Amino acid sequence: MKEKDSIFAAPIERLGDFCFDHQVADVFPDMIKRSVPGYSNIISAIGMMTARFARPDTQLYDLGCSLGAATQEMRRNLNQPGCRIVAVDNSAAMIERARNHLAAFRSEVAVELQEADICAINIENASVVVLNFTLQFIAPDQREALLKKIYDGLNPGGVLILSEKFISEDDTINELLIDLHHDFKRANGYSELEISQKRTALENVLRPDSPGLHKKRLKKIGFAHVDMWFQCFNFGSMVAVK
Ligand SMILES: C[S@@+](CC[C@H](N)C(=O)[O-])C[C@H]1O[C@@H](n2cnc3c(N)ncnc32)[C@H](O)[C@@H]1O
Numbered sequence: 110m111k112e113k114d115s116i117f118a119a120p121i122e123r124l125g126d127f128c129f130d131h132q133v134a135d136v137f138p139d140m141i142k143r144s145v146p147g148y149s150n151i152i153s154a155i156g157m158m159t160a161r162f163a164r165p166d167t168q169l170y171d172l173g174c175s176l177g178a179a180t181q182e183m184r185r186n187l188n189q190p191g192c193r194i195v196a197v198d199n200s201a202a203m204i205e206r207a208r209n210h211l212a213a214f215r216s217e218v219a220v221e222l223q224e225a226d227i228c229a230i231n232i233e234n235a236s237v238v239v240l241n242f243t244l245q246f247i248a249p250d251q252r253e254a255l256l257k258k259i260y261d262g263l264n265p266g267g268v269l270i271l272s273e274k275f276i277s278e279d280d281t282i283n284e285l286l287i288d289l290h291h292d293f294k295r296a297n298g299y300s301e302l303e304i305s306q307k308r309t310a311l312e313n314v315l316r317p318d319s320p321g322l323h324k325k326r327l328k329k330i331g332f333a334h335v336d337m338w339f340q341c342f343n344f345g346s347m348v349a350v351k
Pocket residue numbers: 129141172173174175176177178179197198199200203225226227228240241242243246247
């Protein structure tokens with residue numbers, strides 16, 4: 110059942126850190142669509158890039174898969190034999206619902222759902238790796254090691270699609286993009302209270318980097334080609350080719 114996100118609608122006395130529990134998993138499709146500008150365009154493009162970059166007999170990874178929206182789009186666009194999609198999330202609530210969601214579609218493509226920390230899994234023989242709004246939740250000091258592991262597990266010519274919330278290095282532009290994001294949320298029916306309570310709940314858990322830092326880090330790790338392919342306000346998606 111598709112439910113509306115009203116998690117932050119009433120005043121919460123002891124507002125804790127945002128986490129991906131049952132309450133969030135139940136409303137996640139509505140929450141992410143109303144919160145992330147460009148989300149559905151990014152999901153479609155993940156399918157298009159899968160069709161271009163997948164190679165026969167390789168693995169495709171969806172890291173921080175939530176309910177499997179990107180996984181399903183990758184599966185639908187996969188046009189190579191002998192491939193397997195590995196979809197990983199460390200939230201039991203998300204994995205449980207992803208299993209039901211993915212079972213609703215008929216497909217020949219093998220999908221392995223793993224409830225695990227993406228910092229602790231093996232990545233090998235990969236042609237496509239997706240981090241769709243997940244790296245921002247990883248502790249900043251673990252990000253480079255995770256990206257290096259992804260780089261090492263990708264075959265030459267393989268692709269990483271990295272979507273994130275960003276901060277701008279220009280303070281004035283940063284404020285403008287945050288304001289525009291809040292306008293986007295208002296236009297999608299979120300109240301001032303919902304916007305401010307969610308902002309506080311995310312403060313300690315979603316730590317965005319600038320596009321410049323992302324690019325520098327990906328280049329340092331060894332990716333041959335790195336650029337932004339989509340941005341709307343302070344949300345966007347980068348592509349990195351090994
Ligand atoms: C914003 S959601 C991702 C949305 C999803 N990729 C999509 O396209 O719909 C972030 C997800 O990352 C997961 N996550 C956060 N830290 C993780 C970790 N260390 N290991 C695995 N999953 C993680 C969360 O449980 C959550 O489901």
